[in-house]
Amino acid sequence: MNSSLFFDISAGAYIAAMITYVIFLVVRSKTVGIVASTITILGFVSQTTALAIRWVNSYYFWMSSHPQSGLYEALLRAAPLRNLYESLVFFVWSLILAHILIEFKYKNRSLGAFVTPVAAMALLFIDISGTSKAIQPLIPALQSNWLLFHVLLSFLGYAAFAISFGAGAAYLITVTESKKELPYLFGSIIIGIFLAILIGMGIDFLSLSGAERANLIQNHWLKATIRSDSGGVATASWVIAIGFVAAVWHLGLRLKGALAKLDVTAIMLDDIAYKSIAVGFPLFTVGGLIMGAIWANSAWGKYWTWDPKETWSLITWFVYALYLHARYVGGWRGKRVAILAIVGFVAVVFTYLGVNLVLSGLHAYGG
């Protein structure tokens, strides 16, 4: 059986859920809210099915090249967490799971309008980045249980951080009076940049032929727009991108009224942001940093080499440690900590994607 049908259903469902949640914010009808939750849960069930099918398929794939493997080993090697595509799919799955849990716990649906877009963005990124969706053979360095748990726990942590990002952004909107306030300016620009990059990649995707799409990230990233070889196109793209970010900044505050009418209090958002970081931080510390280091040590005899990926994980860790201390003992409150929650997630995204996209472009290795 093929998992892609179920993946497509779930992707469609999450995007539909995102739209429904936004409509819910605007019209505030209970029915619309229930529809949004139902679509999300159906999407989640479908995605869980898809993950299970992919796991089973990977299991047979592994057994075909390693017939002497035991069941346990084969299941671990087949866990669908083995490349960029699978890890992003798992990220979306964890994020939606966390979202469903929070919705039940806080009995408030409005956070959906902030979390489902992150899931939709990740899905869109998967699609337009052209990352291979095929089940691939596992190279020797990746054949490690440490690596598996490292990816599993890191991505659960990233999902928790994504929630804190959504809550932090919503918090900023609820407490901002005027769009000239610096924290709001900062938050809306960050979100505008995320969206602009995604749109830019969408344009890359449309401008490329099928074969080139597979190398979009390595060779063509934003080459159709701001990194274009033609100076005119590049300049125009920059102008449009800046205009777009300005529009996000200009319009974002319109969500404020909607949030206020839905009993979304600043206190609740701050609480969600803190709690998800309190869950994400241990997961990321243990899964991301510790298990990553143990894996590196068991494969290469070096637990820490200061390579850009490791260093960015450490930067992410510093930012969230900063959040915890600033809020818990440093007496920071309100907008300042919300900003830190947003910065933390920017660091997460940069650790996972930016190091490959931006830094490898700057450095000699990579395209």
Next chain:
Amino acid sequence: MEEKEKEKKDIFESAWQSLASVKLAIFILMALALLSIVGTIVEQGADPAQNIKLLGKLFGESVAPTVYNVFAKMGFMDMYGSWWYVGLLVLFSINLVVCSIDRFPKTWKVINKPLRPLGENAIKTLPVKKELTFKTDINRARDEFANALRSLRYKILEANEDGSVQLYTQKGKYARLAVYVVHLSIILIFLGALVGIQYGFKGYLNLPEGQTSSRAYKSPTEPIPLDFTIKCNWYETLYYEGGDTPKEFSSELVILEDGKEVLKKVIEVNDPLIYKGITFYQSNYGYMKEAEGYFSLTVTPDGGQEKKLWLRLGDTFEIPGTGVTGTIIDFSPALSRDPYSGELTTYAEMMVNPAVAIEFNVPGKDKFKGWILKRYPETGQFPDGSEIIFDDYWGVEYTGLQVAKDPGIWLIYLASITMSFGLYICFFISHKKIWVHIVSDKKSVSVAVGGSTNRNRLAFEKEIERLISRASKAIEGRSKNE
């Protein structure tokens, strides 16, 4: 004199306070994060030309060399070892230690403060509180609340007064120590790293098949003597079928002491060999073009016995009983057929797809040449039913080993474990206190339940609700039965 002493003490006191402050910690964390970003943009320990090119992209070609020199002087090109980065890490450690020492006595006091019964009014001002009445007598209410508390795994203390009783309890007070465990783990990691730098080494060793070494290398001119000898029996790359994706890199290593074999192991990536605290990791491999090795062939005539052969380039052998002879005339480490021209070419410098060329001499026929590929045994099957399998071209590859000794790794592992538990306890176990005050009031009793927690208030409120619903169900259930 006294004044001076006091002044000294004041200076010490204020220095201590600044080193213990969380503000300093916030500053250091920010500084470390920002500086580390620079370290990921500028390539560390790289060839100057590379970074000059990079700086050219950021600042323009003309000023790049100047910018480079300034940055290099400041240590940015080898940042993580620079005095200021290390200094910041040292300051970070001091901050952490001083802050922990400064706060620990207070925490310890809180933990060991005996729990006391509270007045009824005090209970009603606790962060979580609830008041109830039951139609029952005081002893029953007491018993059922005690049972409910016990079922939530609280150990109960009790205070009796005329006409009233108070149950009070706490749980998880030692969870307050978890933060210290987390902080201590960070210090342990630093110590582990220091021990590794001081008493360990990181080296490499490229060991050709069949050869031995009693050294590893930090760099080509810096050998590290080992007090034993290591030998590589063979190195092999396995590939997934139908492509050049590697499936496993492995080597068979032997440890020799005084010429005697003491340990033999096939290592793979993620599965190293450890001997006398020194670990040998499979890290890469290589093909030595100039070396001459041995061809290992298995020859089987149709229906006959297989025979293992061990041959040099130019050697001639016979397929037993057939009169057919073969001469080894050529070798390619990576043979492929060009899909357009059909020509055979060598497409890689590594032994990716090894192939041996053999010239056959069949009595009464023309000589002919054939390639036999190691990864495609069907290329050695002949129409007359005989078979030649190309097992290996031995002695021309070397295994690339990382050689590391790190006596500090145990501290790192220990710290990893303590930090994991510490973080878990810190965020998920809270110090909870509950008081249940029961007063008898003619035919009924009134109960005040109150509690406090140091974190996870929401979960604690749920727990109190559970406590109350258990106790009230039991009380009401029993009164109905009577």
